[in-house]
Amino acid sequence: MTDVVLFDLDGTLLQTNLDSFLPAYFDALDKALHQVAPPNRVASQIKIAVDAMTANDNPGRMLDEIFAEHFYQPLGVTSED
Numbered sequence: 001m002t003d004v005v006l007f008d009l010d011g012t013l014l015q016t017n018l019d020s021f022l023p024a025y026f027d028a029l030d031k032a033l034h035q036v037a038p039p040n041r042v043a044s045q046i047k048i049a050v051d052a053m054t055a056n057d058n059p060g061r062m063l064d065e066i067f068a069e070h071f072y073q074p075l076g077v078t079s080e081d
Helices: 018-032 041-055 063-075
Strands: none
Touching: 018 041, 041 063
16 A cells, blocks of 8 residues: 655645745654764755756756755765765
């Protein structure tokens, strides 16, 4: 059986207070990935990677490639890690 996690990021299903959710989410993510990077590094690298994805104007580049380039590589890990 496959576990699936669904995120309602645009608020169409649940009303979410992003001002309280996002800091708690990134804090938990930092703690869960403490073996990958120092505190706050995961969250800041995600922001850098997402900013790079949104700035992309090359239709030949896949967003996952851009994310990987700006997230995994600077942390010195792979997506498999």
